[in-house]
Amino acid sequence: MTDQLHLACDGPVFAELSAEILQLGNLVRFQxxxxxxxxxxxxxxxxxxSPTVNGKINVGDVVLCNPxxxxxxxxxxxxxxxxxxxxxxxxxxxxxSHDDGxxxxxxxxxxxxxxxxxxxxxxxxxxxxxxxxxxxxxxxxGHLRFG
Numbered sequence: 163m164t165d166q167l168h169l170a171c172d173g174p175v176f177a178e179l180s181a182e183i184l185q186l187g188n189l190v191r192f193q194x195x196x197x198x199x200x201x202x203x204x205x206x207x208x209x210x211x212s213p214t215v216n217g218k219i220n221v222g223d224v225v226l227c228n229p230x231x232x233x234x235x236x237x238x239x240x241x242x243x244x245x246x247x248x249x250x251x252x253x254x255x256x257x258x259s260h261d262d263g264x265x266x267x268x269x270x271x272x273x274x275x276x277x278x279x280x281x282x283x284x285x286x287x288x289x290x291x292x293x294x295x296x297x298x299x300x301x302x303x304g305h306l307r308f309g
Contacts, residue, residue: 177234180226184213184272190226197253199224199236202298204299207279209236211272219251219267222295224274226285227253229262237262240299254302261302 175243180190190211202224203209211226219225223239239259241252251270254261277284285291 173234174232177228177232178288180211180234181228184211184226187213188277190272194236198258200257201239202256203236203277204276204279207277209274210276212275214270214273219270219273220296222297222299223294224295225251225270226272226274227251227265227270227273229253229265229269233251235262238299238302239296240302256298256302289294 183190194207201238214291216258226236228234237255239251240254243250248265249267275286
């Protein structure tokens with residue numbers, strides 16, 4: 163059995179604390195607030211995050227990051243770009259009309275590995291869910307149109 167610590171904290175404190183916990187190799191579980199990732203993540207869903215595995219982040223992954231100082235979000239990676247010296251990600255909320263801009267790898271703190279809604283888990287590592295995430299990223303980039 164694992165020990166769980168329940169804390170209530172505001173945005174800046176949460177950002178710093180969760181980043182540090184993930185950096186130490188631990189999981190973070192928290193209650194989502196907002197609708198930017200609707201319908202995948204809904205207000206009050208419980209999210210389980212892990213540190214990124216071997217620093218590997220792919221298009222379609224949903225990550226906890228700081229796109230701007232003092233702002234922490236859980237949004238989807240819709241594009242990646244790599245040069246000789248750095249790796250960057252373009253992130254966007256599924257329910258938003260605009261992206262958050264390009265962020266550096268160091269601004270990504272963890273990856274959503276599970277969502278709990280009404281006591282029911284959604285495994286974000288499930289191959290079907292990963293494929294759906296990839297198509298959601300393409301849709302967010304404007305490459306797919308539905309309906």
